Amino acid sequence: MNDHYLKKLDRVTAILTQLQSKPIVRAQDLAEKFDVSIRTIYRDVKTLENAGIPIVGEAGSGYSLMDGYKLPPVMFTKEEVLSFITAEKLMQRFSHQSLGTHYQTAMEKVRSVLKYSDRNLIQHIEKQIAVFNYRPKTEDSVKNIIPTILESIAEKNQLSIEYKTVDSIVSQRTIEAVGVFFEFNYWYIMAFCTLRKDFRQFRVDRILQISKTQNPFSQEYGQINDYRRNPEGNRMKVRLLVDKKIIGHLSNSKKYYGLTEEIETDKGFELTFETEWIDEGFPRWLITFADYATVLEPESLRTKLNDLLIKISAKHT
Known part of the structure:
Protein backbone atom coordinates (compact mmCIF):
# COMPACT_ATOMS: atom_id res chain seq x y z
CA MET A 1 0.00 0.00 0.00
CA ASN A 2 1.60 3.28 -1.07
CA ASP A 3 1.80 6.48 0.94
CA HIS A 4 -1.16 8.08 -0.85
CA TYR A 5 -3.56 5.34 0.19
CA LEU A 6 -2.20 5.26 3.75
CA LYS A 7 -2.89 8.98 4.08
CA LYS A 8 -6.37 8.51 2.67
CA LEU A 9 -7.07 5.64 5.08
CA ASP A 10 -5.95 7.76 8.03
CA ARG A 11 -8.06 10.68 6.85
CA VAL A 12 -11.19 8.62 6.22
CA THR A 13 -10.84 7.01 9.67
CA ALA A 14 -10.44 10.46 11.24
CA ILE A 15 -13.54 11.72 9.41
CA LEU A 16 -15.49 8.78 10.82
CA THR A 17 -14.29 9.75 14.30
CA GLN A 18 -15.49 13.31 13.70
CA LEU A 19 -18.90 12.02 12.66
CA GLN A 20 -19.11 9.96 15.84
CA SER A 21 -18.24 12.88 18.09
CA LYS A 22 -20.28 15.75 16.57
CA PRO A 23 -23.93 16.17 15.54
CA ILE A 24 -23.06 17.95 12.28
CA VAL A 25 -19.74 18.03 10.42
CA ARG A 26 -19.21 20.46 7.54
CA ALA A 27 -17.10 19.52 4.54
CA GLN A 28 -15.39 22.92 4.63
CA ASP A 29 -14.30 22.39 8.24
CA LEU A 30 -12.95 18.92 7.42
CA ALA A 31 -11.05 20.27 4.42
CA GLU A 32 -9.37 22.91 6.60
CA LYS A 33 -8.61 20.38 9.35
CA PHE A 34 -6.89 17.89 7.01
CA ASP A 35 -5.51 20.51 4.60
CA VAL A 36 -7.17 19.03 1.51
CA SER A 37 -9.71 20.28 -1.00
CA ILE A 38 -13.46 20.10 -0.36
CA ARG A 39 -13.75 17.83 -3.40
CA THR A 40 -11.38 15.38 -1.67
CA ILE A 41 -13.64 15.38 1.39
CA TYR A 42 -16.64 14.62 -0.81
CA ARG A 43 -14.78 11.59 -2.17
CA ASP A 44 -13.81 10.47 1.34
CA VAL A 45 -17.43 10.67 2.50
CA LYS A 46 -18.47 8.66 -0.54
CA THR A 47 -15.88 6.03 0.45
CA LEU A 48 -17.50 5.75 3.89
CA GLU A 49 -20.95 5.44 2.34
CA ASN A 50 -19.73 2.69 0.00
CA ALA A 51 -18.39 0.88 3.07
CA GLY A 52 -21.92 0.78 4.53
CA ILE A 53 -21.73 3.72 6.94
CA PRO A 54 -25.19 5.42 6.94
CA ILE A 55 -24.32 9.11 6.52
CA VAL A 56 -27.09 11.69 6.47
CA GLY A 57 -26.63 15.00 4.66
CA GLU A 58 -25.11 16.26 1.48
CA ALA A 59 -22.42 18.50 0.04
CA GLY A 60 -22.92 22.15 0.94
CA SER A 61 -24.79 21.59 4.20
CA GLY A 62 -23.26 19.09 6.60
CA TYR A 63 -22.90 15.42 7.40
CA SER A 64 -23.99 13.31 10.36
CA LEU A 65 -24.43 9.64 11.20
CA MET A 66 -27.94 8.22 11.00
CA ASP A 67 -29.63 8.49 14.39
CA GLY A 68 -29.31 5.26 16.37
CA TYR A 69 -26.41 3.87 14.35
CA LYS A 70 -23.74 2.43 16.61
CA LEU A 71 -20.09 1.82 15.80
CA PRO A 72 -17.55 -0.34 17.64
CA PRO A 73 -15.41 1.50 20.25
CA VAL A 74 -12.71 3.71 18.77
CA MET A 75 -9.19 2.30 19.04
CA PHE A 76 -6.56 4.67 20.38
CA THR A 77 -2.94 4.95 19.27
CA LYS A 78 -0.12 4.67 21.83
CA GLU A 79 0.57 8.41 21.45
CA GLU A 80 -3.08 9.21 22.19
CA VAL A 81 -3.02 6.98 25.28
CA LEU A 82 0.07 8.80 26.57
CA SER A 83 -1.66 12.14 25.98
CA PHE A 84 -4.60 10.93 28.12
CA ILE A 85 -2.23 10.30 31.03
CA THR A 86 -0.76 13.80 30.81
CA ALA A 87 -4.19 15.39 30.45
CA GLU A 88 -5.45 13.48 33.48
CA LYS A 89 -2.54 14.77 35.58
CA LEU A 90 -3.29 18.34 34.48
CA MET A 91 -6.99 17.95 35.22
CA GLN A 92 -6.23 16.66 38.71
CA ARG A 93 -4.30 19.83 39.48
CA PHE A 94 -6.02 22.56 37.50
CA SER A 95 -9.63 21.49 36.97
CA HIS A 96 -12.38 23.00 39.04
CA GLN A 97 -13.57 20.68 41.81
CA SER A 98 -17.07 20.54 40.32
CA LEU A 99 -15.56 19.00 37.15
CA GLY A 100 -13.04 16.67 38.77
CA THR A 101 -15.39 13.79 39.62
CA HIS A 102 -17.02 13.86 36.19
CA TYR A 103 -13.63 13.81 34.46
CA GLN A 104 -12.47 10.90 36.61
CA THR A 105 -15.59 8.92 35.65
CA ALA A 106 -15.03 9.74 31.98
CA MET A 107 -11.41 8.57 32.18
CA GLU A 108 -12.52 5.28 33.74
CA LYS A 109 -14.73 4.74 30.70
CA VAL A 110 -11.83 5.54 28.38
CA ARG A 111 -9.58 3.09 30.21
CA SER A 112 -12.24 0.38 29.93
CA VAL A 113 -12.05 0.36 26.12
CA LEU A 114 -8.25 0.35 25.94
CA LYS A 115 -6.32 -2.72 24.89
CA TYR A 116 -4.65 -4.66 27.71
CA SER A 117 -1.21 -3.52 26.55
CA ASP A 118 -2.31 0.13 26.68
CA ARG A 119 -3.79 -0.26 30.17
CA ASN A 120 -0.48 -1.79 31.22
CA LEU A 121 1.34 1.19 29.65
CA ILE A 122 -0.76 3.62 31.72
CA GLN A 123 -0.07 1.71 34.93
CA HIS A 124 3.69 1.92 34.38
CA ILE A 125 3.97 5.49 33.14
CA GLU A 126 1.38 7.49 35.13
CA LYS A 127 3.57 7.56 38.26
CA GLN A 128 6.39 9.09 36.23
CA ILE A 129 4.44 12.28 35.44
CA ALA A 130 3.97 15.03 38.04
CA VAL A 131 2.35 18.45 37.81
CA PHE A 132 3.14 20.95 40.57
CA ASN A 133 0.53 23.59 41.25
CA TYR A 134 0.92 26.45 43.70
CA ARG A 135 -2.43 28.15 43.21
CA PRO A 136 -4.50 28.89 46.33
CA LYS A 137 -7.17 26.30 47.04
CA THR A 138 -10.70 27.68 47.08
CA GLU A 139 -13.80 26.04 48.49
CA ASP A 140 -17.08 26.53 46.65
CA SER A 141 -20.36 26.93 48.46
CA VAL A 142 -22.21 25.18 45.64
CA LYS A 143 -21.79 21.62 44.38
CA ASN A 144 -21.47 21.04 40.60
CA ASN A 230 -13.69 44.05 23.99
CA PRO A 231 -14.96 44.64 27.53
CA GLU A 232 -17.65 47.24 28.09
CA GLY A 233 -16.98 50.18 30.39
CA ASN A 234 -14.91 53.34 30.63
CA ARG A 235 -11.39 52.58 29.53
CA MET A 236 -8.38 54.84 29.96
CA LYS A 237 -5.22 54.93 27.88
CA VAL A 238 -1.99 54.22 29.79
CA ARG A 239 1.57 54.41 28.46
CA LEU A 240 4.57 52.96 30.28
CA LEU A 241 8.30 52.81 29.52
CA VAL A 242 9.54 49.48 30.87
CA ASP A 243 13.14 48.33 31.31
CA LYS A 244 14.14 45.55 28.89
CA LYS A 245 15.44 43.34 31.69
CA ILE A 246 11.94 42.99 33.22
CA ILE A 247 9.78 42.75 30.09
CA GLY A 248 10.05 38.96 29.87
CA HIS A 249 8.42 38.59 33.30
CA LEU A 250 5.32 40.49 32.13
CA SER A 251 4.53 38.30 29.12
CA ASN A 252 1.17 37.05 30.41
CA SER A 253 0.02 39.71 32.83
CA LYS A 254 0.45 42.66 30.46
CA LYS A 255 -2.18 41.20 28.12
CA TYR A 256 -4.58 40.74 31.02
CA TYR A 257 -4.26 44.43 31.91
CA GLY A 258 -5.22 45.59 28.43
CA LEU A 259 -2.03 45.78 26.35
CA THR A 260 -2.76 47.21 22.90
CA GLU A 261 0.71 48.09 21.62
CA GLU A 262 4.34 47.27 22.39
CA ILE A 263 7.26 49.14 20.80
CA GLU A 264 10.95 48.46 21.49
CA THR A 265 13.08 51.61 21.81
CA ASP A 266 16.66 52.35 22.85
CA LYS A 267 15.43 53.22 26.36
CA GLY A 268 13.23 50.16 26.79
CA PHE A 269 9.79 48.92 25.77
CA GLU A 270 7.01 51.44 25.39
CA LEU A 271 3.76 49.71 26.35
CA THR A 272 0.29 51.10 25.65
CA PHE A 273 -2.76 49.86 27.54
CA GLU A 274 -6.49 50.47 27.57
CA THR A 275 -7.74 49.65 31.05
CA GLU A 276 -10.87 49.98 33.18
CA TRP A 277 -8.89 49.36 36.38
CA ILE A 278 -7.04 52.65 36.60
CA ASP A 279 -8.16 53.28 40.20
CA GLU A 280 -7.15 50.03 41.89
CA GLY A 281 -6.12 47.03 39.80
CA PHE A 282 -3.67 48.67 37.40
CA PRO A 283 -1.62 50.70 39.95
CA ARG A 284 -1.41 47.67 42.29
CA TRP A 285 -0.11 45.57 39.40
CA LEU A 286 2.31 48.32 38.33
CA ILE A 287 3.78 48.58 41.82
CA THR A 288 5.17 45.03 41.50
CA PHE A 289 7.71 46.29 38.94
CA ALA A 290 7.56 50.07 39.48
CA ASP A 291 11.33 50.30 39.98
CA TYR A 292 11.76 49.21 36.36
CA ALA A 293 8.98 51.35 34.84
CA THR A 294 8.20 55.00 34.10
CA VAL A 295 4.63 56.27 33.71
CA LEU A 296 4.42 58.31 30.50
CA GLU A 297 0.69 58.98 30.81
CA PRO A 298 -1.72 59.73 32.38
CA GLU A 299 -0.58 62.00 35.19
CA SER A 300 -3.38 60.65 37.39
CA LEU A 301 -1.73 57.22 37.39
CA ARG A 302 1.50 58.73 38.77
CA THR A 303 -0.54 60.31 41.55
CA LYS A 304 -2.34 57.07 42.38
CA LEU A 305 0.95 55.16 42.36
CA ASN A 306 2.62 57.70 44.68
CA ASP A 307 -0.37 57.64 47.07
CA LEU A 308 -0.22 53.85 47.16
CA LEU A 309 3.53 53.88 47.88
CA ILE A 310 3.01 56.37 50.73
CA LYS A 311 0.35 54.12 52.29
CA ILE A 312 2.60 51.07 52.00
CA SER A 313 5.56 52.93 53.45
CA ALA A 314 3.50 54.29 56.37
CA LYS A 315 2.19 50.84 57.19
CA HIS A 316 5.60 49.18 57.26
CA THR A 317 7.76 51.80 59.00
Missing part, protein backbone atom coordinates in the same frame (compact mmCIF):
# COMPACT_ATOMS: atom_id res chain seq x y z
CA ILE A 145 -21.41 24.77 39.99
CA ILE A 146 -19.57 24.83 36.64
CA PRO A 147 -21.72 22.03 35.10
CA THR A 148 -24.76 24.08 36.17
CA ILE A 149 -23.35 27.16 34.43
CA LEU A 150 -22.52 25.23 31.25
CA GLU A 151 -25.99 23.68 31.17
CA SER A 152 -27.55 27.16 31.35
CA ILE A 153 -25.38 28.28 28.41
CA ALA A 154 -26.40 25.25 26.35
CA GLU A 155 -30.09 25.69 27.22
CA LYS A 156 -29.89 29.51 26.87
CA ASN A 157 -31.68 30.07 30.17
CA GLN A 158 -30.86 32.69 32.79
CA LEU A 159 -29.16 31.94 36.11
CA SER A 160 -30.08 33.36 39.50
CA ILE A 161 -27.04 33.80 41.76
CA GLU A 162 -26.22 35.14 45.19
CA TYR A 163 -22.82 36.80 44.85
CA LYS A 164 -20.32 38.13 47.39
CA THR A 165 -17.93 40.86 46.21
CA VAL A 166 -14.34 41.35 47.31
CA ASP A 167 -15.73 43.83 49.89
CA SER A 168 -18.02 41.08 51.27
CA ILE A 169 -21.15 42.79 49.92
CA VAL A 170 -23.77 40.15 49.05
CA SER A 171 -26.28 40.79 46.27
CA GLN A 172 -28.82 38.83 44.24
CA ARG A 173 -28.18 38.82 40.48
CA THR A 174 -29.87 37.41 37.41
CA ILE A 175 -27.28 36.71 34.72
CA GLU A 176 -27.04 35.31 31.21
CA ALA A 177 -23.80 33.34 31.11
CA VAL A 178 -21.68 33.65 27.96
CA GLY A 179 -18.89 31.31 29.07
CA VAL A 180 -16.40 30.34 31.77
CA PHE A 181 -12.65 30.87 31.83
CA PHE A 182 -9.68 30.14 34.10
CA GLU A 183 -7.19 32.94 34.68
CA PHE A 184 -4.72 33.90 37.40
CA ASN A 185 -5.62 30.83 39.47
CA TYR A 186 -9.38 31.39 39.56
CA TRP A 187 -12.44 30.37 37.54
CA TYR A 188 -14.71 33.15 36.25
CA ILE A 189 -18.06 33.49 34.51
CA MET A 190 -18.39 36.03 31.72
CA ALA A 191 -22.06 37.02 31.75
CA PHE A 192 -24.60 39.71 30.96
CA CYS A 193 -25.93 41.07 34.25
CA THR A 194 -29.60 42.05 33.97
CA LEU A 195 -29.24 44.32 37.03
CA ARG A 196 -26.37 46.37 35.63
CA LYS A 197 -27.49 46.00 32.00
CA ASP A 198 -23.88 45.28 31.14
CA PHE A 199 -21.32 42.48 30.82
CA ARG A 200 -19.58 41.45 34.01
CA GLN A 201 -17.05 38.89 35.26
CA PHE A 202 -18.05 36.86 38.34
CA ARG A 203 -15.51 34.82 40.28
CA VAL A 204 -16.95 31.35 40.71
CA ASP A 205 -15.77 30.80 44.29
CA ARG A 206 -17.65 33.95 45.37
CA ILE A 207 -21.01 32.56 44.28
CA LEU A 208 -22.93 31.56 47.42
CA GLN A 209 -26.03 30.17 45.69
CA ILE A 210 -26.95 29.40 42.10
CA SER A 211 -30.04 28.08 40.35
CA LYS A 212 -31.21 27.72 36.78
CA THR A 213 -34.39 29.54 35.82
CA GLN A 214 -36.88 28.92 33.04
CA ASN A 215 -36.38 32.44 31.68
CA PRO A 216 -34.71 32.46 28.24
CA PHE A 217 -31.81 34.71 27.29
CA SER A 218 -32.86 38.20 26.23
CA GLN A 219 -30.37 38.19 23.33
CA GLU A 220 -27.95 36.04 21.34
CA TYR A 221 -24.27 35.94 22.35
CA GLY A 222 -21.05 35.24 20.48
CA GLN A 223 -17.95 33.47 21.70
CA ILE A 224 -16.51 34.29 25.11
CA ASN A 225 -13.35 35.85 23.65
CA ASP A 226 -15.46 38.40 21.80
CA TYR A 227 -16.41 39.90 25.16
CA ARG A 228 -13.12 39.47 26.99
CA ARG A 229 -11.16 41.25 24.25
Whole structure:
Protein backbone atom coordinates (compact mmCIF):
# COMPACT_ATOMS: atom_id res chain seq x y z
CA MET A 1 0.00 0.00 0.00
CA ASN A 2 1.60 3.28 -1.07
CA ASP A 3 1.80 6.48 0.94
CA HIS A 4 -1.16 8.08 -0.85
CA TYR A 5 -3.56 5.34 0.19
CA LEU A 6 -2.20 5.26 3.75
CA LYS A 7 -2.89 8.98 4.08
CA LYS A 8 -6.37 8.51 2.67
CA LEU A 9 -7.07 5.64 5.08
CA ASP A 10 -5.95 7.76 8.03
CA ARG A 11 -8.06 10.68 6.85
CA VAL A 12 -11.19 8.62 6.22
CA THR A 13 -10.84 7.01 9.67
CA ALA A 14 -10.44 10.46 11.24
CA ILE A 15 -13.54 11.72 9.41
CA LEU A 16 -15.49 8.78 10.82
CA THR A 17 -14.29 9.75 14.30
CA GLN A 18 -15.49 13.31 13.70
CA LEU A 19 -18.90 12.02 12.66
CA GLN A 20 -19.11 9.96 15.84
CA SER A 21 -18.24 12.88 18.09
CA LYS A 22 -20.28 15.75 16.57
CA PRO A 23 -23.93 16.17 15.54
CA ILE A 24 -23.06 17.95 12.28
CA VAL A 25 -19.74 18.03 10.42
CA ARG A 26 -19.21 20.46 7.54
CA ALA A 27 -17.10 19.52 4.54
CA GLN A 28 -15.39 22.92 4.63
CA ASP A 29 -14.30 22.39 8.24
CA LEU A 30 -12.95 18.92 7.42
CA ALA A 31 -11.05 20.27 4.42
CA GLU A 32 -9.37 22.91 6.60
CA LYS A 33 -8.61 20.38 9.35
CA PHE A 34 -6.89 17.89 7.01
CA ASP A 35 -5.51 20.51 4.60
CA VAL A 36 -7.17 19.03 1.51
CA SER A 37 -9.71 20.28 -1.00
CA ILE A 38 -13.46 20.10 -0.36
CA ARG A 39 -13.75 17.83 -3.40
CA THR A 40 -11.38 15.38 -1.67
CA ILE A 41 -13.64 15.38 1.39
CA TYR A 42 -16.64 14.62 -0.81
CA ARG A 43 -14.78 11.59 -2.17
CA ASP A 44 -13.81 10.47 1.34
CA VAL A 45 -17.43 10.67 2.50
CA LYS A 46 -18.47 8.66 -0.54
CA THR A 47 -15.88 6.03 0.45
CA LEU A 48 -17.50 5.75 3.89
CA GLU A 49 -20.95 5.44 2.34
CA ASN A 50 -19.73 2.69 0.00
CA ALA A 51 -18.39 0.88 3.07
CA GLY A 52 -21.92 0.78 4.53
CA ILE A 53 -21.73 3.72 6.94
CA PRO A 54 -25.19 5.42 6.94
CA ILE A 55 -24.32 9.11 6.52
CA VAL A 56 -27.09 11.69 6.47
CA GLY A 57 -26.63 15.00 4.66
CA GLU A 58 -25.11 16.26 1.48
CA ALA A 59 -22.42 18.50 0.04
CA GLY A 60 -22.92 22.15 0.94
CA SER A 61 -24.79 21.59 4.20
CA GLY A 62 -23.26 19.09 6.60
CA TYR A 63 -22.90 15.42 7.40
CA SER A 64 -23.99 13.31 10.36
CA LEU A 65 -24.43 9.64 11.20
CA MET A 66 -27.94 8.22 11.00
CA ASP A 67 -29.63 8.49 14.39
CA GLY A 68 -29.31 5.26 16.37
CA TYR A 69 -26.41 3.87 14.35
CA LYS A 70 -23.74 2.43 16.61
CA LEU A 71 -20.09 1.82 15.80
CA PRO A 72 -17.55 -0.34 17.64
CA PRO A 73 -15.41 1.50 20.25
CA VAL A 74 -12.71 3.71 18.77
CA MET A 75 -9.19 2.30 19.04
CA PHE A 76 -6.56 4.67 20.38
CA THR A 77 -2.94 4.95 19.27
CA LYS A 78 -0.12 4.67 21.83
CA GLU A 79 0.57 8.41 21.45
CA GLU A 80 -3.08 9.21 22.19
CA VAL A 81 -3.02 6.98 25.28
CA LEU A 82 0.07 8.80 26.57
CA SER A 83 -1.66 12.14 25.98
CA PHE A 84 -4.60 10.93 28.12
CA ILE A 85 -2.23 10.30 31.03
CA THR A 86 -0.76 13.80 30.81
CA ALA A 87 -4.19 15.39 30.45
CA GLU A 88 -5.45 13.48 33.48
CA LYS A 89 -2.54 14.77 35.58
CA LEU A 90 -3.29 18.34 34.48
CA MET A 91 -6.99 17.95 35.22
CA GLN A 92 -6.23 16.66 38.71
CA ARG A 93 -4.30 19.83 39.48
CA PHE A 94 -6.02 22.56 37.50
CA SER A 95 -9.63 21.49 36.97
CA HIS A 96 -12.38 23.00 39.04
CA GLN A 97 -13.57 20.68 41.81
CA SER A 98 -17.07 20.54 40.32
CA LEU A 99 -15.56 19.00 37.15
CA GLY A 100 -13.04 16.67 38.77
CA THR A 101 -15.39 13.79 39.62
CA HIS A 102 -17.02 13.86 36.19
CA TYR A 103 -13.63 13.81 34.46
CA GLN A 104 -12.47 10.90 36.61
CA THR A 105 -15.59 8.92 35.65
CA ALA A 106 -15.03 9.74 31.98
CA MET A 107 -11.41 8.57 32.18
CA GLU A 108 -12.52 5.28 33.74
CA LYS A 109 -14.73 4.74 30.70
CA VAL A 110 -11.83 5.54 28.38
CA ARG A 111 -9.58 3.09 30.21
CA SER A 112 -12.24 0.38 29.93
CA VAL A 113 -12.05 0.36 26.12
CA LEU A 114 -8.25 0.35 25.94
CA LYS A 115 -6.32 -2.72 24.89
CA TYR A 116 -4.65 -4.66 27.71
CA SER A 117 -1.21 -3.52 26.55
CA ASP A 118 -2.31 0.13 26.68
CA ARG A 119 -3.79 -0.26 30.17
CA ASN A 120 -0.48 -1.79 31.22
CA LEU A 121 1.34 1.19 29.65
CA ILE A 122 -0.76 3.62 31.72
CA GLN A 123 -0.07 1.71 34.93
CA HIS A 124 3.69 1.92 34.38
CA ILE A 125 3.97 5.49 33.14
CA GLU A 126 1.38 7.49 35.13
CA LYS A 127 3.57 7.56 38.26
CA GLN A 128 6.39 9.09 36.23
CA ILE A 129 4.44 12.28 35.44
CA ALA A 130 3.97 15.03 38.04
CA VAL A 131 2.35 18.45 37.81
CA PHE A 132 3.14 20.95 40.57
CA ASN A 133 0.53 23.59 41.25
CA TYR A 134 0.92 26.45 43.70
CA ARG A 135 -2.43 28.15 43.21
CA PRO A 136 -4.50 28.89 46.33
CA LYS A 137 -7.17 26.30 47.04
CA THR A 138 -10.70 27.68 47.08
CA GLU A 139 -13.80 26.04 48.49
CA ASP A 140 -17.08 26.53 46.65
CA SER A 141 -20.36 26.93 48.46
CA VAL A 142 -22.21 25.18 45.64
CA LYS A 143 -21.79 21.62 44.38
CA ASN A 144 -21.47 21.04 40.60
CA ILE A 145 -21.41 24.77 39.99
CA ILE A 146 -19.57 24.83 36.64
CA PRO A 147 -21.72 22.03 35.10
CA THR A 148 -24.76 24.08 36.17
CA ILE A 149 -23.35 27.16 34.43
CA LEU A 150 -22.52 25.23 31.25
CA GLU A 151 -25.99 23.68 31.17
CA SER A 152 -27.55 27.16 31.35
CA ILE A 153 -25.38 28.28 28.41
CA ALA A 154 -26.40 25.25 26.35
CA GLU A 155 -30.09 25.69 27.22
CA LYS A 156 -29.89 29.51 26.87
CA ASN A 157 -31.68 30.07 30.17
CA GLN A 158 -30.86 32.69 32.79
CA LEU A 159 -29.16 31.94 36.11
CA SER A 160 -30.08 33.36 39.50
CA ILE A 161 -27.04 33.80 41.76
CA GLU A 162 -26.22 35.14 45.19
CA TYR A 163 -22.82 36.80 44.85
CA LYS A 164 -20.32 38.13 47.39
CA THR A 165 -17.93 40.86 46.21
CA VAL A 166 -14.34 41.35 47.31
CA ASP A 167 -15.73 43.83 49.89
CA SER A 168 -18.02 41.08 51.27
CA ILE A 169 -21.15 42.79 49.92
CA VAL A 170 -23.77 40.15 49.05
CA SER A 171 -26.28 40.79 46.27
CA GLN A 172 -28.82 38.83 44.24
CA ARG A 173 -28.18 38.82 40.48
CA THR A 174 -29.87 37.41 37.41
CA ILE A 175 -27.28 36.71 34.72
CA GLU A 176 -27.04 35.31 31.21
CA ALA A 177 -23.80 33.34 31.11
CA VAL A 178 -21.68 33.65 27.96
CA GLY A 179 -18.89 31.31 29.07
CA VAL A 180 -16.40 30.34 31.77
CA PHE A 181 -12.65 30.87 31.83
CA PHE A 182 -9.68 30.14 34.10
CA GLU A 183 -7.19 32.94 34.68
CA PHE A 184 -4.72 33.90 37.40
CA ASN A 185 -5.62 30.83 39.47
CA TYR A 186 -9.38 31.39 39.56
CA TRP A 187 -12.44 30.37 37.54
CA TYR A 188 -14.71 33.15 36.25
CA ILE A 189 -18.06 33.49 34.51
CA MET A 190 -18.39 36.03 31.72
CA ALA A 191 -22.06 37.02 31.75
CA PHE A 192 -24.60 39.71 30.96
CA CYS A 193 -25.93 41.07 34.25
CA THR A 194 -29.60 42.05 33.97
CA LEU A 195 -29.24 44.32 37.03
CA ARG A 196 -26.37 46.37 35.63
CA LYS A 197 -27.49 46.00 32.00
CA ASP A 198 -23.88 45.28 31.14
CA PHE A 199 -21.32 42.48 30.82
CA ARG A 200 -19.58 41.45 34.01
CA GLN A 201 -17.05 38.89 35.26
CA PHE A 202 -18.05 36.86 38.34
CA ARG A 203 -15.51 34.82 40.28
CA VAL A 204 -16.95 31.35 40.71
CA ASP A 205 -15.77 30.80 44.29
CA ARG A 206 -17.65 33.95 45.37
CA ILE A 207 -21.01 32.56 44.28
CA LEU A 208 -22.93 31.56 47.42
CA GLN A 209 -26.03 30.17 45.69
CA ILE A 210 -26.95 29.40 42.10
CA SER A 211 -30.04 28.08 40.35
CA LYS A 212 -31.21 27.72 36.78
CA THR A 213 -34.39 29.54 35.82
CA GLN A 214 -36.88 28.92 33.04
CA ASN A 215 -36.38 32.44 31.68
CA PRO A 216 -34.71 32.46 28.24
CA PHE A 217 -31.81 34.71 27.29
CA SER A 218 -32.86 38.20 26.23
CA GLN A 219 -30.37 38.19 23.33
CA GLU A 220 -27.95 36.04 21.34
CA TYR A 221 -24.27 35.94 22.35
CA GLY A 222 -21.05 35.24 20.48
CA GLN A 223 -17.95 33.47 21.70
CA ILE A 224 -16.51 34.29 25.11
CA ASN A 225 -13.35 35.85 23.65
CA ASP A 226 -15.46 38.40 21.80
CA TYR A 227 -16.41 39.90 25.16
CA ARG A 228 -13.12 39.47 26.99
CA ARG A 229 -11.16 41.25 24.25
CA ASN A 230 -13.69 44.05 23.99
CA PRO A 231 -14.96 44.64 27.53
CA GLU A 232 -17.65 47.24 28.09
CA GLY A 233 -16.98 50.18 30.39
CA ASN A 234 -14.91 53.34 30.63
CA ARG A 235 -11.39 52.58 29.53
CA MET A 236 -8.38 54.84 29.96
CA LYS A 237 -5.22 54.93 27.88
CA VAL A 238 -1.99 54.22 29.79
CA ARG A 239 1.57 54.41 28.46
CA LEU A 240 4.57 52.96 30.28
CA LEU A 241 8.30 52.81 29.52
CA VAL A 242 9.54 49.48 30.87
CA ASP A 243 13.14 48.33 31.31
CA LYS A 244 14.14 45.55 28.89
CA LYS A 245 15.44 43.34 31.69
CA ILE A 246 11.94 42.99 33.22
CA ILE A 247 9.78 42.75 30.09
CA GLY A 248 10.05 38.96 29.87
CA HIS A 249 8.42 38.59 33.30
CA LEU A 250 5.32 40.49 32.13
CA SER A 251 4.53 38.30 29.12
CA ASN A 252 1.17 37.05 30.41
CA SER A 253 0.02 39.71 32.83
CA LYS A 254 0.45 42.66 30.46
CA LYS A 255 -2.18 41.20 28.12
CA TYR A 256 -4.58 40.74 31.02
CA TYR A 257 -4.26 44.43 31.91
CA GLY A 258 -5.22 45.59 28.43
CA LEU A 259 -2.03 45.78 26.35
CA THR A 260 -2.76 47.21 22.90
CA GLU A 261 0.71 48.09 21.62
CA GLU A 262 4.34 47.27 22.39
CA ILE A 263 7.26 49.14 20.80
CA GLU A 264 10.95 48.46 21.49
CA THR A 265 13.08 51.61 21.81
CA ASP A 266 16.66 52.35 22.85
CA LYS A 267 15.43 53.22 26.36
CA GLY A 268 13.23 50.16 26.79
CA PHE A 269 9.79 48.92 25.77
CA GLU A 270 7.01 51.44 25.39
CA LEU A 271 3.76 49.71 26.35
CA THR A 272 0.29 51.10 25.65
CA PHE A 273 -2.76 49.86 27.54
CA GLU A 274 -6.49 50.47 27.57
CA THR A 275 -7.74 49.65 31.05
CA GLU A 276 -10.87 49.98 33.18
CA TRP A 277 -8.89 49.36 36.38
CA ILE A 278 -7.04 52.65 36.60
CA ASP A 279 -8.16 53.28 40.20
CA GLU A 280 -7.15 50.03 41.89
CA GLY A 281 -6.12 47.03 39.80
CA PHE A 282 -3.67 48.67 37.40
CA PRO A 283 -1.62 50.70 39.95
CA ARG A 284 -1.41 47.67 42.29
CA TRP A 285 -0.11 45.57 39.40
CA LEU A 286 2.31 48.32 38.33
CA ILE A 287 3.78 48.58 41.82
CA THR A 288 5.17 45.03 41.50
CA PHE A 289 7.71 46.29 38.94
CA ALA A 290 7.56 50.07 39.48
CA ASP A 291 11.33 50.30 39.98
CA TYR A 292 11.76 49.21 36.36
CA ALA A 293 8.98 51.35 34.84
CA THR A 294 8.20 55.00 34.10
CA VAL A 295 4.63 56.27 33.71
CA LEU A 296 4.42 58.31 30.50
CA GLU A 297 0.69 58.98 30.81
CA PRO A 298 -1.72 59.73 32.38
CA GLU A 299 -0.58 62.00 35.19
CA SER A 300 -3.38 60.65 37.39
CA LEU A 301 -1.73 57.22 37.39
CA ARG A 302 1.50 58.73 38.77
CA THR A 303 -0.54 60.31 41.55
CA LYS A 304 -2.34 57.07 42.38
CA LEU A 305 0.95 55.16 42.36
CA ASN A 306 2.62 57.70 44.68
CA ASP A 307 -0.37 57.64 47.07
CA LEU A 308 -0.22 53.85 47.16
CA LEU A 309 3.53 53.88 47.88
CA ILE A 310 3.01 56.37 50.73
CA LYS A 311 0.35 54.12 52.29
CA ILE A 312 2.60 51.07 52.00
CA SER A 313 5.56 52.93 53.45
CA ALA A 314 3.50 54.29 56.37
CA LYS A 315 2.19 50.84 57.19
CA HIS A 316 5.60 49.18 57.26
CA THR A 317 7.76 51.80 59.00
